[in-house]
Amino acid sequence: MSTPKIYVAVVGVGLVGSEFINQLLSIPPATSPFHLISLTSSTRALFSHTSPITSSSSWKADLAASADRPDLSKLTKELAALVSPSQKVALIDNTSSEDVAALYPVWLGSGINVITPNKKAFSGDLALYQSIIAASSKSGARFLNEATVGAGLPVVGTLKDLVATGDKIVKIEGVFSGTMSYIFNEFSTGAADGPAFSSVVRIAREKGYTEPHPADDLNGFDVARKLTILARTVTHSSPLPALQSFAAVQTASLIPPELEGTPTGDAFVDGLPTFDGRFAQMRADASKEGQVLRFVGVVDVKNGQVRAGLEKYPVTHPFATSLGGSDNIIMFHTERYGARPLIVQGAGAGAAVTAMGVLGDLLKLV
Ligand SMILES: NC(=O)C1=CN([C@@H]2O[C@H](COP(=O)(O)OP(=O)(O)OC[C@H]3O[C@@H](n4cnc5c(N)ncnc54)[C@H](OP(=O)(O)O)[C@@H]3O)[C@@H](O)[C@H]2O)C=CC1
Ligand SMILES: N[C@@H](CC=O)C(=O)O
Numbered sequence: 270m271s272t273p274k275i276y277v278a279v280v281g282v283g284l285v286g287s288e289f290i291n292q293l294l295s296i297p298p299a300t301s302p303f304h305l306i307s308l309t310s311s312t313r314a315l316f317s318h319t320s321p322i323t324s325s326s327s328w329k330a331d332l333a334a335s336a337d338r339p340d341l342s343k344l345t346k347e348l349a350a351l352v353s354p355s356q357k358v359a360l361i362d363n364t365s366s367e368d369v370a371a372l373y374p375v376w377l378g379s380g381i382n383v384i385t386p387n388k389k390a391f392s393g394d395l396a397l398y399q400s401i402i403a404a405s406s407k408s409g410a411r412f413l414n415e416a417t418v419g420a421g422l423p424v425v426g427t428l429k430d431l432v433a434t435g436d437k438i439v440k441i442e443g444v445f446s447g448t449m450s451y452i453f454n455e456f457s458t459g460a461a462d463g464p465a466f467s468s469v470v471r472i473a474r475e476k477g478y479t480e481p482h483p484a485d486d487l488n489g490f491d492v493a494r495k496l497t498i499l500a501r502t503v504t505h506s507s508p509l510p511a512l513q514s515f516a517a518v519q520t521a522s523l524i525p526p527e528l529e530g531t532p533t534g535d536a537f538v539d540g541l542p543t544f545d546g547r548f549a550q551m552r553a554d555a556s557k558e559g560q561v562l563r564f565v566g567v568v569d570v571k572n573g574q575v576r577a578g579l580e581k582y583p584v585t586h587p588f589a590t591s592l593g594g595s596d597n598i599i600m601f602h603t604e605r606y607g608a609r610p611l612i613v614q615g616a617g618a619g620a621a622v623t624a625m626g627v628l629g630d631l632l633k634l635v
């Protein structure tokens with residue numbers, strides 16, 4: 270008897286969610302190990318496990334035409350009823366919602382596997398993270414979150430493998446934000462002048478690199494969340510204390526105080542040009558010293574420190590010479606790798622590479 274196809278439910282159909290659905294549906298149905306049975310946006314829902322969604326050209330219109338409103342507790346019951354020893358079910362959270370993240374223990378406890386690029390659950394309150402781990406180990410359902418750090422780049426999986434095989438992590442450092450990478454690769458090249466800061470932020474947003482609210486990138490919280498996810502992954506094998514939340518990371522925000530609390534991303538980006546002069550001055554100062562600006566993060570396991578901020582690097586440093594676009598670069602300094610760290614580098618944001626990371630995780634359930 271052949272294994273039944275895995276039922277897949279998607280919550281969140283924005284940039285990453287839409288691309289994920291299209292990548293999933295591009296696997297030929299005859300060979301696909303998945304049945305896409307449910308879609309939930311912030312306003313509409315579709316559930317159809319007897320007649321799965323197969324068309325990448327019509328799912329958006331079908332969802333928009335649905336009379337059903339989103340109801341995650343109903344969805345939970347419907348999915349839990351499908352779980353059996355021979356039937357796997359996966360919920361893909363493609364939102365950045367804390368409310369959705371808070372449901373992971375319930376889903377995992379019901380045997381529903383959770384796959385997500387959403388950082389909130391793994392970098393927020395330690396109690397939520399611990400209840401996710403407990404629910405997963407009790408039911409055997411898996412949570413997979415490769416795309417939470419470095420988008421599709423193999424960062425979380427690499428770290429898990431290093432830890433599981435007994436290597437000792439000394440330090441993880443690098444450029445962890447696709448948005449910050451793009452901004453500073455374009456803005457600070459070593460020259461004394463260049464494009465306006467606000468204009469590169471606007472382009473990063475148009476390219477789909479930023480969080481739904483770009484202030485969540487510029488305040489350093491997105492990097493702090495990624496560092497928390499990595500720090501928690503190494504904690505059980507190191508002297509680094511488990512971070513209570515990403516808020517415990519030493520983070521230097523780039524948000525002008527006057528723009529703190531700006532409610533919408535549009536208003537935030539519209540308000541930035543007023544402060545272009547401040548950023549231009551920082552670029553000119555770095556340039557005078559033969560340096561560039563880069564926003565970096567460090568999980569210093571040996572010294573028990575986790576921090577993120579804007580730093581200056583010589584124009585000859587790899588952070589200045591080898592990064593382009595939304596590139597992330599992550600260096601794992603470990604006992605086994607010695608003086609030459611294991612390095613992962615490549616695009617660290619954008620819908621296509623992030624959705625690939627999510628789909629890659631889903632394929633691990635097969
Ligand atoms: N973009 C990127 O490069 C990367 C993104 N990520 C992560 O991927 C996730 C998605 O990002 P992205 O696609 O760019 O963001 P988007 O804002 O484009 O998409 C998020 C979607 O989630 C929807 N949503 C919010 N709350 C709910 C809810 N309760 N139920 C159903 N849908 C909901 C939003 O709807 P509405 O707009 O109507 O509120 C929106 O369509 C985020 O967690 C982000 O951090 C990770 C790595 C890289
Ligand atoms: N906004 C994030 C998206 C990926 O996590 C980034 O810019 O890195």
Ligand code: NA
Nearest residue numbers: 415418420422
């Ligand atoms: Na990744």
